[in-house]
Amino acid sequence: MGYDSRGNKTYCMGMWNKRQSLTAAIEEYLDGASVDRGSYLLQDAFPLINFSTKFGGLLSKRYSMTKLGRRLTVWGMQRQYMRFVELVREVKARLD
Numbered sequence: 001m002g003y004d005s006r007g008n009k010t011y012c013m014g015m016w017n018k019r020q021s022l023t024a025a026i027e028e029y030l031d032g033a034s035v036d037r038g039s040y041l042l043q044d045a046f047p048l049i050n051f052s053t054k055f056g057g058l059l060s061k062r063y064s065m066t067k068l069g070r071r072l073t074v075w076g077m078q079r080q081y082m083r084f085v086e087l088v089r090e091v092k093a094r095l096d
Helices: 019-032 051-061 066-095
Strands: none
Touching: 051 066
8 A cells, every 4th residue: 555654555345244264374374484473463454444435345346336336435535544553553552
């Protein structure tokens, strides 16, 4: 996605309903590549995704109702925006 305020690379990954197994796979891969676990942070933001966003995604992806689905998804994300901002603040505070 880019870089944070400290110059660290940031990434975003959709994991659907496989968050636990994919997180474990990512950690195992990084361990195998000798990447120190203290040098990265995996943060799950899925709990902040509300029903509107999930339903909009469903309409858009599964039922090909892209225009309506995207509008609903964006509306849901806008409603949760401040919760995402707070999550970023909490993560930054943990890193300090």
